[in-house]
Amino acid sequence: MDDLPPSPAQVPRRLLTDPAFVRALRDRDFTTVFAVTHGVGISFNRIAEACTLKAERVSQIARGTTSVTALTTVERIAGGLRIPGALLGLAAQPWQDTAVLSTESSHGDDPMKRRNLLRGALAAGLTAPALAALTAARTDVDQTLFPGTPQDLADLEAAAESYGYGYHGQAPTGVLADLVTDFATLRPLLTVPQPAPVRTRLCRTAGQMAGMTAIVLHDLGNRRESRAWFATAARAAAESGDNQLYAWILAREAMVPLNYGAPKAAAGLAGQARHAAGNQPTAAAVLAAAVAARAYALNHQSEQARAALTSADALMNRLPESERSDTWLTYSEQKHHVHLSHAYTTLGDTRLAHESQLLALELSAPTSTMTRTLLNIDAAACAHHDGDSEEACRRTVAALTGLPDGYRTGLVRRRALDLYETIPAQRHRERAVRELREVLAP
Structure with a gap:
């Protein structure tokens, strides 16, 4: 028929058995x-077109979020x-009488026989059966070429870049769902033999x-799952041969024990990251x-900290401008001051901590909800260090x-709980401290 799709993505014959x-x-x-069709190297875009x-x-x-019910x-x-x-x-489809062309081609039969079949189909002009025969012949060869240049790869690379810009006001759980869904579409491409550059x-x-999935899981407070995803990320980075990506993953993984009470383990991972990154000014090297x-x-x-x-x-x-953008995969000035804020707060150097907090807040987008909250908790911890625990509790409660909804968990709660636990027990009956305890209650 005239309305047959112009570019059918024919499934391999072996699947039909x-x-x-x-x-x-x-x-x-x-x-x-x-x-399954996607798994043998046919992109979703190609399926859609066909x-x-x-x-x-x-x-x-x-x-699996929608189904097909319409007969058409x-x-x-x-x-x-x-x-x-x-x-x-x-019923038998209009093109089925020409399918033999593709089947015989795959078995290596006499080219003259295939030529005669095609000439016969074309004798009546460019009818639907003739066009189907032409498409079948092209598709047989096209499918052997397709694994070398999967059409989904560019889309996935663009998606990874997009996720790198962080939450942008979205709930972490929503970002996590999208990330994992797109990550899963890599599997069929990785199971098909690919040329080395594509692999x-x-x-x-x-x-x-x-790695970014692991970051979200870390932010949500699931340390075990976060570490498992970092391990997968490290294996993928090692196979890619990208040392800077590998160093970035180790540095980000170090933040899991760092933020959840195991600084010695964090220092070990950060040390590995620094070694992998080398001495050149890269985003991974600064982060590590x-x-x-x-x-x-x-x-x-x-x-050692200083x-x-x-x-x-x-x-x-010395970091190049190309690596200074504000994404998870690069290292911006804002991100640098976020790290400095926590380091100087922990060291008790409240003057330098406040300087970094102010700069980081100025450079943070209004949608950087989690980052701004962590900076405010750092500022509260500085107030506690300087002797005003009541103000520290009030600022933390306000933050x-x-x-x-969805943000008062994981890392944010852990950082606030760390502050609460530094307040002497004899002050726990004070109103501001009680309010902080109530907000932190599970």
Whole structure:
């Protein structure tokens, strides 16, 4: 028919005899059909084009968030993927009499026979069967070329870059759901043999996405899952050969024990990150030095902490502009002062801590909810260190109660609890301290 899709993404013939795939076709389980088709190297965008469906609809079907019930949609899928009608409970499709061209080609039969079949189909002009025969011939070759340049890769790289800009006012759980969903789409591309440069890009993207997933899990307070995702990120980064990405992952992983009461372990990971990053001024190198400084400060190693701070400042001063943007994967001046704020607060150097807090707040976007809250808690801790525990409690309560739902957990709660635990027990009956305890109650 004239409305046959112009670019069918024909599924490999072997799938049409695979029991699981045939069962999914019989049940019209298109979530499985699309996932398996994607797994053999056919992108969701290509499926959408071939089946004349919107790319968003194909993505929803593949994720199981919507289903296919309309007969016309089932027929479009059958035509686009070149699935014989009988397997989907349909009548024979208009193109099925030409499918032999593709099958015979795959078996290496006489080219003259294939030529005669094609000439016969074209004798009546560019009819639907003739066009289907041409597309089948092209698709057979195109599918052998496709694994070398997967169309989804550029989209996934762009998605990783987008996630790097942080929460932007979104709840961490929402960002986590999107990240993990997109991360899962890497699996089919990684299971298909790829040229070395493509494999490198895939592993690099996997390392970035797994690392950012670990960051969100850390922020939500799930240390075990965060460490597991960091381990996956490190394996992907190591396979990609990107030493700076590997160093960045180790430095970010060091922040898990750093923020949850194991500064010695954090210093060890930060040390590994500094070694992997080397001496050049890179985002990973500055981050590793800053995290090491915070770990030393928490471990009461003030001399080592100040030496690491000096190194971090020196690297930051030489950091190229290309690595100074405000993302999770780079290292901005705002981020630098966030780390300095916590390090100097821990060291009890409240003057330098306040300077970094003010600069970090000035440089933070209004949507940086979690960062601004942590800076306010640092300022409260400085007030406590300077002898005004009542003011420290009031500022911490204000910071916590001003948070939207979903933020008063994980790292934010841990940092506030650290402050509360430094207040002497004999002051726990005071009104401001009681209010802080009530806000922190599970």
